[in-house]
Amino acid sequence: MTAATLFTAGDAGAWQVEGIEACVGASLPEAAWLTVSVGVATPGAGPAWTLRGVTSNQRYTNRHEQPRLLAKQPPLDRPEATCAALIAIRKSAAWWALAQDERREILEERSHHIEIGLDYLPGVARRLYHSRDLGEPFDFVTWFEYPPEQAGAFDELLIRLRVTPEWEHVEREVDVRLAR
Amino acid sequence: MTAATLFTAGDAGAWQVEGIEACVGASLPEAAWLTVSVGVATPGAGPAWTLRGVTSNQRYTNRHEQPRLLAKQPPLDRPEATCAALIAIRKSAAWWALAQDERREILEERSHHIEIGLDYLPGVARRLYHSRDLGEPFDFVTWFEYPPEQAGAFDELLIRLRVTPEWEHVEREVDVRLAR
Numbered sequence: 001m002t003a004a005t006l007f008t009a010g011d012a013g014a015w016q017v018e019g020i021e022a023c024v025g026a027s028l029p030e031a032a033w034l035t036v037s038v039g040v041a042t043p044g045a046g047p048a049w050t051l052r053g054v055t056s057n058q059r060y061t062n063r064h065e066q067p068r069l070l071a072k073q074p075p076l077d078r079p080e081a082t083c084a085a086l087i088a089i090r091k092s093a094a095w096w097a098l099a100q101d102e103r104r105e106i107l108e109e110r111s112h113h114i115e116i117g118l119d120y121l122p123g124v125a126r127r128l129y130h131s132r133d134l135g136e137p138f139d140f141v142t143w144f145e146y147p148p149e150q151a152g153a154f155d156e157l158l159i160r161l162r163v164t165p166e167w168e169h170v171e172r173e174v175d176v177r178l179a180r
Numbered sequence: 181m182t183a184a185t186l187f188t189a190g191d192a193g194a195w196q197v198e199g200i201e202a203c204v205g206a207s208l209p210e211a212a213w214l215t216v217s218v219g220v221a222t223p224g225a226g227p228a229w230t231l232r233g234v235t236s237n238q239r240y241t242n243r244h245e246q247p248r249l250l251a252k253q254p255p256l257d258r259p260e261a262t263c264a265a266l267i268a269i270r271k272s273a274a275w276w277a278l279a280q281d282e283r284r285e286i287l288e289e290r291s292h293h294i295e296i297g298l299d300y301l302p303g304v305a306r307r308l309y310h311s312r313d314l315g316e317p318f319d320f321v322t323w324f325e326y327p328p329e330q331a332g333a334f335d336e337l338l339i340r341l342r343v344t345p346e347w348e349h350v351e352r353e354v355d356v357r358l359a360r
Binding site: 100 | 241313
């Protein structure tokens with residue numbers, strides 16, 4: 001059993017919103033602060049928006065990639081990781097109608113999503129939350145944390161991913177930058 | 181976006197419960213009737229139990245299997261399909277920690293789950309609902325519908341699946357039989 005994680009944007013929170021950018025499709029409403037909480041909605045009336053997601057099993061990672069990821073990936077909440085990004089993505093209906101091996105082929109054999117991500121570990125910590133089966137407006141929320149000196153590397157990671165064949169299937173993407 | 185389907189057991193419903201059997205682990209409470217509804221809880225106080233799940237993308241089916249399934253699988257709600265079964269399953273934490281290709285190998289290359297299922301199409305209609313990411317007590321609810329003359333074939337399908345290596349990872353399974 002998995003409790004959902006809530007990303008609540010509004011007028012209070014541990015993270016200050018530095019910018020919200022719509023990369024593909026509609027944006028999210030402006031907000032000044034963001035709170036990450038597990039299982040329970042944060043108190044306070046009228047958040048600007050709330051996104052929900054659950055950590056779940058790996059969907060594409062194979063037996064060779066998984067131990068390399070586990071060995072290299074840092075935890076969240078490192079004291080020096082004062083920068084964060086929330087990237088919310090929805091993929092097309094055509095993507096979801098593909099067979100498992102077709103999605104894997106686009107994601108990794110053609111787009112190298114897992115390999116590219118490995119290049120930025122352990123500098124950029126990352127956690128993927130699945131939202132699609134919760135009836136959310138986005139399929140995924142990916143949460144990144146990094147120290148300020150990794151900000152350039154993080155932007156490079158996004159540039160490399162956004163030109164891949166996988167990203168042709170992204171029909172909505174919003175990029176929220178935060179600091180604490 | 182996917183609305184959850186609710187399976188509500190209690191004292192009213194379109195399906196009469198003929199039996200509830202715990203195959204592995206704890207059973208579900210006895211109930212006389214079951215209702216299948218989409219998105220909204222059924223009215224009436226005090227259901228015996230409610231399970232929730234969402235139809236989602238395929239997790240293991242490859243590009244060769246998917247068109248064969250689509251070509252052979254019948255719809256639900258066929259007038260002659262007056263028998264149904266609800267099979268609720270939870271797999272172990274060790275299963276979910278496996279890499280995607282390791283789970284696929286156990287499920288299909290070693291257990292032939294998809295191939296065995298194809299043998300019983302179009303006699304037995306089947307729909308898989310995913311529950312794990314909703315925080316439910318089971319990972320899946322599979323709903324089957326078949327005419328009475330397919331009851332023996334359906335039991336054979338279950339016997340074949342339950343002796344596979346995949347089933348060694350099942351830590352709870354409840355089998356509910358129904359008729360309308």
